[in-house]
Amino acid sequence: MKRYVFLFFMSMLLFVLQTTLFHQFSLGNIEPNLILILTAISGFMYGRKMGMFTGVLCGLMMDLLYSNVIGLSILLFAVIGYLNGMVTKFYYKEEIFVPMISIGVSDVMYGILFYITNYLLRGRLDFLHYF
Amino acid sequence: MIEKGRYVMQKKKKISFSPRYILMIISFLCLILIVLSFRFQNETTQLRQTAGGVIIPMQNGINKVGRVISKEFQYATTVKKLVRQNTTLKKKLDEISAENKLLQQDKYDLENFRKLYDLDQQYAGYPKVAARVISSDPDNWYNTFIIDKGTQDGLSVNMNVMAGDGLVGIITECNKSYSRVRSIIDDESSVTGTFLKTTDNCNVSGNLKLMNKGVIELSNIANTAKIKDGYEVVTSQVSDKYLPGILIGYARDVKTDSTNMTKSGYLTPAADFTGLDMVLVITEVKDSGDLEAIMK
Numbered sequence: 001m002k003r004y005v006f007l008f009f010m011s012m013l014l015f016v017l018q019t020t021l022f023h024q025f026s027l028g029n030i031e032p033n034l035i036l037i038l039t040a041i042s043g044f045m046y047g048r049k050m051g052m053f054t055g056v057l058c059g060l061m062m063d064l065l066y067s068n069v070i071g072l073s074i075l076l077f078a079v080i081g082y083l084n085g086m087v088t089k090f091y092y093k094e095e096i097f098v099p100m101i102s103i104g105v106s107d108v109m110y111g112i113l114f115y116i117t118n119y120l121l122r123g124r125l126d127f128l129h130y131f
Numbered sequence: 132m133i134e135k136g137r138y139v140m141q142k143k144k145k146i147s148f149s150p151r152y153i154l155m156i157i158s159f160l161c162l163i164l165i166v167l168s169f170r171f172q173n174e175t176t177q178l179r180q181t182a183g184g185v186i187i188p189m190q191n192g193i194n195k196v197g198r199v200i201s202k203e204f205q206y207a208t209t210v211k212k213l214v215r216q217n218t219t220l221k222k223k224l225d226e227i228s229a230e231n232k233l234l235q236q237d238k239y240d241l242e243n244f245r246k247l248y249d250l251d252q253q254y255a256g257y258p259k260v261a262a263r264v265i266s267s268d269p270d271n272w273y274n275t276f277i278i279d280k281g282t283q284d285g286l287s288v289n290m291n292v293m294a295g296d297g298l299v300g301i302i303t304e305c306n307k308s309y310s311r312v313r314s315i316i317d318d319e320s321s322v323t324g325t326f327l328k329t330t331d332n333c334n335v336s337g338n339l340k341l342m343n344k345g346v347i348e349l350s351n352i353a354n355t356a357k358i359k360d361g362y363e364v365v366t367s368q369v370s371d372k373y374l375p376g377i378l379i380g381y382a383r384d385v386k387t388d389s390t391n392m393t394k395s396g397y398l399t400p401a402a403d404f405t406g407l408d409m410v411l412v413i414t415e416v417k418d419s420g421d422l423e424a425i426m427k
Contacts, residue, residue, distance in 0.1 A: 012185075012186075012189075015186070016186060016189045016190050016193060017193065019190060019266040019267065019268070020190050020193045020194050020197065020265070020266050021193060021197055047150070048150035048151075048154075049150045049153065052150065052153060052154060052157060056157060060182075061182065061186065064178060064179050064182035064183070065179070065182060065183060065186060065277075066268045066275060066311075068172070069165055069168050069169050070164050070165070070167075070168035070175055070178070071160075071161040071162070071163075071164030071165035071167075071168060072161070072165055074157070074161050074164070075157070075158055075161035075162070075165075078154065078157045078158070078161070079154070079158075082150065082154045085150065119318075119339075
């Protein structure tokens with residue numbers, strides 16, 4: 001229960017920070033996608049269920065405030081949370097390598113899924129550019 | 132026996148679904164949500180408004196704190212620079228005030244000419260409201276941002292937003308105290324424009340691919356049009372949402388398409404999108420009610 005409350009406030013805080021302050025920290029137009037990282041980490045640390053929970057929260061906020069269709073980001077974030085939950089058995093406190101890879105992979109996957117759902121279906125075929 | 136009983140109790144308490152099923156349920160619900168929200172786009176505003184009511188004040192607060200900090204920081208580091216600047220500026224001011232007197236005379240003439248040409252209902256005459264950009268989208272895919280004025284300041288959907296002297300975008304969603312603006316560089320945005328010099332129409336559409344180069348797409352120009360680099364593109368009379376005569380940007384590299392029917396090229400926006408802070412909202416909506424009635 002504690003974890004749910006913690007993740008709830010954490011995702012809200014990170015969402016707000018991401019949309020305001022973190023635009024200042026962008027390097028060459030690329031910003032750290034905090035809420036995605038949170039989703040990946042919570043899935044990785046606490047398992048599939050927690051990952052999905054955070055994913056649904058983050059996706060919901062993103063959909064409600066920034067996209068035209070509600071549900072798409074929820075789905076993407078939930079899937080990413082779930083998939084990260086599947087590697088939770090490799091979780092050790094000292095190990096930093098595995099989470100780094102899993103976050104990287106999640107970010108790439110999120111990009112690809114987002115491209116497929118939002119751009120490919122509108123006939124923008126130049127995959128490599130958006131990548 | 133007691134041991135066993137306890138075991139059973141514990142097992143009963145922890146009835147839980149496998150995460151796999153939860154994921155399936157979530158995906159299913161999301162699919163329904165996508166379809167529903169796509170179908171009933173107007174009904175979701177209430178939901179968005181509640182979410183905005185929670186998130187927006189927080190964003191506002193953080194922005195305020197950030198502004199104070201950056202102000203203090205800048206104050207400490209730039210005093211020396213300011214002193215140097217001050218002396219040069221004073222010199223400049225003398226030059227400019229002399230120039231200004233000349234210009235004022237010119238302006239008087241210009242006003243007379245404007246009256247002659249009946250041009251004074253151009254966008255100098257549009258009523259405008261200034262607004263501050265609170266936040267922009269969390270990743271690089273969309274290009275929308277949120278401003279801190281809403282219906283209670285007289286804004287409504289489809290109002291045009293400008294920054295400096297160029298068009299920035301259009302309000303796509305208007306709530307009580309904030310509104311969402313889709314910029315013209317957004318991938319889904321498309322504006323009908325006119326070349327000021329040749330009055331040829333064209334289509335200005337945002338493109339994620341070109342955004343990093345600081346340009347957007349310009350297409351559907353008639354092949355007979357003679358366009359040179361640097362020609363101004365303004366919003367067209369034909370457009371159904373954008374008020375006519377607002378500067379969008381300057382044409383670049385216009386070439387004939389492979390179809391030989393149309394020309395296309397690039398457009399450098401007049402507004403600077405990298406550091407958007409204050410924007411002007413034109414509180415006048417283009418009345419295309421008659422047009423819609425005909426189209427129906």
